[in-house]
Amino acid sequence: MKNVYSKRRTVPLRRKREGKTDYKLRLGLLKSGVPRLVIRKSNAHTSAQIIAYEPQGDKVLVSAHSRELKKLGYTQSTSNTPAAYLVGALIAKRAQEKGVTEAVADFGLQVLPKGGKLYAVLKGAIDAGLQVPVDEEVLPAQERISGEHIAHEKAQDTRSEFEKVKGTLL
Template structure:
């Protein structure tokens, strides 16, 4: 069987669809911290990572898994609203560690304008973190707050109550009526902002 010395086996993480080494090299060579955004079937995770010769170091991290435990979030943990709140969290935490500017690392995700990926960016930017981006890629405030969910739930509740209960069973089981998600989102957002505002005030008083 003929063999060619030109063929090279791709790195394991590239074969597994986890890392685009070409893009990663460009970002690492920039010398800037990376905002790494990843999605699983249920959760959204964001990390601010600094690259060094010894390897990558995580400076700040946030996950939608902690939204319910620490801030009382009752909505979905993988939707656009949760993605925004995760971005807000990681933004505040990065700033607390002295990081002010990051570049977005989307891995192998497809960059879809207005999607969850850019909801994370919007949250980080609203926290005060600088993330280079085009303004047209960010979801609008109504989308982020879950206005589309609230409208759909309200209409469905009137037209088909049984389907409403089935479609939003997880929300209702947690005690959240989906048509009230916008108000709930604003409450959780205020909790996050309030927490880090208090921490900043405490640091300022100590100094």
């Protein structure tokens, strides 16, 4: 005989169900009252946005994408650690122009390896003057940021090009 008295089940929120949003983490970030530095990566690019909460919906204050590095004279790959660092420096520069001086990091549900590209964006933003609370231990080493770990694979001088673009941003 079938059980007539079954538990009612609450359907979770759509974005939680799809594995896109951690609402507990989001609430904690929003309670701080500080804009979020949202960092996302794909196989080919890295993007960063500074987003402020508003009751009508979140508002993007500034954004930067690794495709924009080509306009600054960076001809190397846009998916590596030096490019991620430059994206962080670029968004910090734009944030200061808009009057944003501090942010809190929001990585979403991404996996965060110590010293990875996502932390390189944070390091670039911090070096360019944006105040972001982060443990220094997880940030990438200077050799990785400047591209020394990939310099042997390229015929071009990645370090000098990186330093040239970094000088324009900082």
